[in-house]
Amino acid sequence: MTTETLIWLIPLPPLLAFFLILLFTKKDKRLSHSVGVGAAALSWLLGMLVFFAAIGVDHFGEHPFTSAIGWLPMDGEIFSIGVLIDPLSAVTLFFVAWTVLMIFIYSIGYHNFGQPKGKDDVPGLPPQGAEEKHGKTSHTVPSVEPLYSRFFAFIALFAFGMYTLVVSDNLLTLFVGWEIMGLCSYLLIGFWYAKPSARDAAKKAFMTTRVGDVFMLLGIVSLYSATGTLNFREILYNEHVLETLASTPSVVAGLSAAGLIGLLLFIGTVGKSAQWPLHVWLPDAMEGPTPVSAMIHAATMVSAGIYMILRMFPLLSAGWHHGGDLTAAMSTMAFIGAFTALFAATIALAQRDVKRVLAYSTISQLGYMVAALGIGAYVAAAFHLLTHAFFKALLFLGSGSVIHGVEHGVLHTGEHVDPQDMFNMGGLRKKMPKTFWTFLIGGLALSGFPILTSGFWSKDEILADAFANNHMAVFITLALAAFLTAFYTARQISLTFLGEARTKAADHAHETPRTMTLPLMVLAVFALAVGWVGIPEHFPVIGGLLPNWFHDFVGGTLLEHPEAVAFSMTPLLVSLGVALGGLGLGWLVYRDVKTGADDPLRKLLGPIYAVLENKYYFDELYERIFVGPAKRFSEVFSYLFVDRQLIDGILHGAARAAFSLGGIFRRYIDVPIVNGSGDLTADLTQRFGQVLRKVQSGSVQQYMLVAALVTFGGLFYYLFGVLQ
Amino acid sequence: MIPLSWYLVLSAALFSIGFYGVLSRKNSVAILMGLELMLNAVNVNIVAFWRFLAPENIAGQAFAVIVFAVAAAEVAVGLALVISIYRRQKTVAADEIDLMKW
Numbered sequence: 001m002t003t004e005t006l007i008w009l010i011p012l013p014p015l016l017a018f019f020l021i022l023l024f025t026k027k028d029k030r031l032s033h034s035v036g037v038g039a040a041a042l043s044w045l046l047g048m049l050v051f052f053a054a055i056g057v058d059h060f061g062e063h064p065f066t067s068a069i070g071w072l073p074m075d076g077e078i079f080s081i082g083v084l085i086d087p088l089s090a091v092t093l094f095f096v097a098w099t100v101l102m103i104f105i106y107s108i109g110y111h112n113f114g115q116p117k118g119k120d121d122v123p124g125l126p127p128q129g130a131e132e133k134h135g136k137t138s139h140t141v142p143s144v145e146p147l148y149s150r151f152f153a154f155i156a157l158f159a160f161g162m163y164t165l166v167v168s169d170n171l172l173t174l175f176v177g178w179e180i181m182g183l184c185s186y187l188l189i190g191f192w193y194a195k196p197s198a199r200d201a202a203k204k205a206f207m208t209t210r211v212g213d214v215f216m217l218l219g220i221v222s223l224y225s226a227t228g229t230l231n232f233r234e235i236l237y238n239e240h241v242l243e244t245l246a247s248t249p250s251v252v253a254g255l256s257a258a259g260l261i262g263l264l265l266f267i268g269t270v271g272k273s274a275q276w277p278l279h280v281w282l283p284d285a286m287e288g289p290t291p292v293s294a295m296i297h298a299a300t301m302v303s304a305g306i307y308m309i310l311r312m313f314p315l316l317s318a319g320w321h322h323g324g325d326l327t328a329a330m331s332t333m334a335f336i337g338a339f340t341a342l343f344a345a346t347i348a349l350a351q352r353d354v355k356r357v358l359a360y361s362t363i364s365q366l367g368y369m370v371a372a373l374g375i376g377a378y379v380a381a382a383f384h385l386l387t388h389a390f391f392k393a394l395l396f397l398g399s400g401s402v403i404h405g406v407e408h409g410v411l412h413t414g415e416h417v418d419p420q421d422m423f424n425m426g427g428l429r430k431k432m433p434k435t436f437w438t439f440l441i442g443g444l445a446l447s448g449f450p451i452l453t454s455g456f457w458s459k460d461e462i463l464a465d466a467f468a469n470n471h472m473a474v475f476i477t478l479a480l481a482a483f484l485t486a487f488y489t490a491r492q493i494s495l496t497f498l499g500e501a502r503t504k505a506a507d508h509a510h511e512t513p514r515t516m517t518l519p520l521m522v523l524a525v526f527a528l529a530v531g532w533v534g535i536p537e538h539f540p541v542i543g544g545l546l547p548n549w550f551h552d553f554v555g556g557t558l559l560e561h562p563e564a565v566a567f568s569m570t571p572l573l574v575s576l577g578v579a580l581g582g583l584g585l586g587w588l589v590y591r592d593v594k595t596g597a598d599d600p601l602r603k604l605l606g607p608i609y610a611v612l613e614n615k616y617y618f619d620e621l622y623e624r625i626f627v628g629p630a631k632r633f634s635e636v637f638s639y640l641f642v643d644r645q646l647i648d649g650i651l652h653g654a655a656r657a658a659f660s661l662g663g664i665f666r667r668y669i670d671v672p673i674v675n676g677s678g679d680l681t682a683d684l685t686q687r688f689g690q691v692l693r694k695v696q697s698g699s700v701q702q703y704m705l706v707a708a709l710v711t712f713g714g715l716f717y718y719l720f721g722v723l724q
Numbered sequence: 725m726i727p728l729s730w731y732l733v734l735s736a737a738l739f740s741i742g743f744y745g746v747l748s749r750k751n752s753v754a755i756l757m758g759l760e761l762m763l764n765a766v767n768v769n770i771v772a773f774w775r776f777l778a779p780e781n782i783a784g785q786a787f788a789v790i791v792f793a794v795a796a797a798e799v800a801v802g803l804a805l806v807i808s809i810y811r812r813q814k815t816v817a818a819d820e821i822d823l824m825k826w
């Protein structure tokens with residue numbers, strides 16, 4: 001089989017698994033997860049084969065793997081769809097395959113496979129725990145998820161969406177994968193659909209991303225009408241098309257066609273990757289089970305947004321030359337990205353829920369990538385996408401493991417505390433050593449701990465690029481965000497794992513099963529090692545020991561290979577300073593929080609803390625501007641006025657008129673003439689009917705069958721007549 | 725170009741599936757759905773014949789549109805009947821609706 005055939009096959013196993021589980025194996029939990037994990041493993045294997053075939057090709061960017069078939073005949077030409085693996089999608093495929101497989105395996109343990117069924121468990125609610133007897137004593141243990149098989153079906157479909165998106169060679173199938181993921185994120189966030197909060201979160205996520213998707217679709221349509229194709233290579237690897245797009249003016253004054261299309265597509269990313277001002281759905285998406293959070297927030301959906309603008313970068317930057325003025329789309333991205341990075345990082349400071357901190361941190365890190373792309377740091381953005389996928393999946397799965405461990409303690413002690421609140425934890429490093437060490441690695445990578453972790457290399461590259469190209473505002477904002485990132489990471493780790501247990505539940509926490517810790521360890525290895533493929537050549541001491549493979553490889557995706565930035569001490573010192581400073585400060589403030597104590601930051605920040613805790617009141621603002629008026633409009637205008645008064649009024653009037661008219665007819669025509677003759681007919685008919693009533697069997701389908709038989713009989717008779 | 729026979733096979737398959745549904749489903753709503761399938765199978769047939777045999781006339785499309793209208797009316801009436809039966813009988817199973825039986 002050729003590599004191209006393998007690429008076609010990559011997305012298929014999860015799709016098959018989805019149908020298999022839903023149609024056939026739903027009853028059997030073991031079979032269902034075997035099908036799901038098996039499909040993920042098969043896709044992983046295909047993905048790895050393709051990836052290693054790709055890195056073996058010289059100048060891969062110029063000779064990518066492509067294959068296409070004609071799909072839709074349009075007038076004159078045929079719209080082709082196909083697969084494309086170039087350096088960017090090869091790297092994306094690599095991290096998607098790994099994280100997806102790990103998340104599938106982790107889900108087995110997370111949903112308590114092998115545990116007894118709880119007697120109070122109902123589908124649509126998280127499992128409540130089951131009584132288990134040990135001789136005379138009995139205690140509560142976690143119980144298995146009631147909708148276990150359905151979960152695997154959904155995440156398999158999700159994986160199918162992501163693989164489709166990655167291997168697509170055109171915007172249309174990319175959009176198809178993109179929307180499949182949108183649907184799955186709705187289904188999965190609302191997985192525990194009996195919880196009102198989960199239902200609301202699912203709706204919110206779906207509708208917020210929809211805002212972005214509509215604009216993105218507009219972008220796709222205008223791109224098609226401007227160029228007549230949606231194929232990536234034909235548009236993005238073609239200087240002529242890009243120049244034409246950059247020089248044609250668009251309907252919006254002052255914007256080129258490329259600029260307008262770029263902006264529209266970017267709005268899609270704003271929705272999907274939860275950038276300000278459409279960031280509100282992502283923290284609420286934490287209502288879903290934790291593997292879902294990892295799936296949506298690390299491996300797939302939010303990465304898809306960044307992947308799309310990375311993919312479309314030549315279009316977004318059409319007309320821009322290295323070192324020159326930024327295009328409209330790029331400066332928008334730089335602004336939104338940098339702003340989001342800082343904005344979300346500040347909110348993360350004041351969150352108590354262990355998963356919510358990570359959610360805001362994700363928004364912030366995605367902002368980093370968007371900003372990096374905005375200032376033209378293509379390779380750095382792709383690099384951060386890669387490292388972030390690994391360490392953020394690790395952190396999310398780690399936090400799930402923590403919650404799982406504390407839940408175990410909650411069930412065991414019967415103490416009613418929120419197992420997700422970090423202030424109810426503490427001292428977990430001794431109870432859950434594997435989770436602790438892997439989480440620590442993830443946390444250090446997130447905060448950019450120097451040299452060892454992957455996060456350092458990618459973040460440093462973004463900062464170095466911003467500095468070298470003199471984008472000082474972006475540089476300072478991102479450095480500040482990096483400092484806050486290190487600080488809240490230290491806060492999270494200190495509150496969760498260090499110090500002493502603050503509740504009995506935390507004291508009875510328990511290490512999670514091997515199916516959960518194994519993915520953590522695999523991801524931890526990547527969170528460390530994946531940064532070493534992109535060490536700048538001129539880095540002091542260790543630069544040049546390993547070639548800067550990532551830059552050469554991914555840079556080849558572009559027509560004009562980007563040059564590596566010259567090395568400079570300032571951004572390095574800044575990134576060292578903010579990472580270590582933030583971590584140290586966070587540890588100092590939070591190392592010794594007592595049971596029931598309030599967040600020490602509240603005292604330091606005063607009223608600002610309340611603003612941060614309430615996420616700058618964005619939810620309230622949107623409620624007031626969009627949701628409230630929409631509700632009032634439908635209540636007052638649509639329902640009370642249009643429906644009740646206008647439409648009902650007309651109907652009632654017509655009814656009254658018809659009613660009185662009917663009365664006249666009845667008295668003078670109906671009763672004497674019609675009824676008279678009718679009754680006579682009826683009498684006759686009745687007698688006739690008494691004879692014929694035996695035919696009425698009462699079964700509609702029997703009548704239908706007789707009618708059909710007669711028809712077919714007649715048809716046969718007629719046809720025979722014609723033939724002879 | 726895809727040959728005419730493909731459309732006819734598709735249409736026949738659709739018709740048979742719909743017909744099977746009409747005869748075999750107990751649920752009256754499902755029977756209505758089967759009916760819809762049959763009607764649309766006819767549409768496929770009409771449009772295919774029109775396209776292949778007499779594309780210069782508009783009759784084929786006109787017929788298809790009329791079938792749409794009839795189908796819509798039929799569903800409106802059918803569903804209204806089902807609802808009102810359900811209100812009286814608390815069931816939509818076709819074999820339990822036998823008020824008219826002698």
